[in-house]
Amino acid sequence: MADLAEVTSQIQQRVSAAAPLAKSYKLDFGGDGKILINGQTVSNDDGPADCTIHMSWDDFQSLAAGRLDPMGAYMSGKMKIDGNPMDALALQPVLKG
Secondary structure (H helix, E strand, O other), X not given: OOOHHHHHHHHHHHHHHOOOOOOOEEEEOHHHOEEEEEOOEXXXXXXXXXXXXXXXXXXXXXXXXXXXXXXXXXXXXXXXXXXXXXXXXXXXXXXXX
């Protein structure tokens, strides 16, 4: 299982290779850390974002590996979104492992 630094690096590579995201995003794993995506910049800083996705680190790992369906995670409460849930869909290509 990858740690936060490895996942942050992987997301940075995918963000750099993709078209710029129109919104800023924060993945909030509670006590396990955060990943902030703002334009082409990816960091573990905590800052404001247009869309914040709250979920446990374990659930995020399952989501990234394709073992957890994003819609199912949202509907079951494993994923909570501050902001427009439709904005979160733009992150799917960046998060898929």
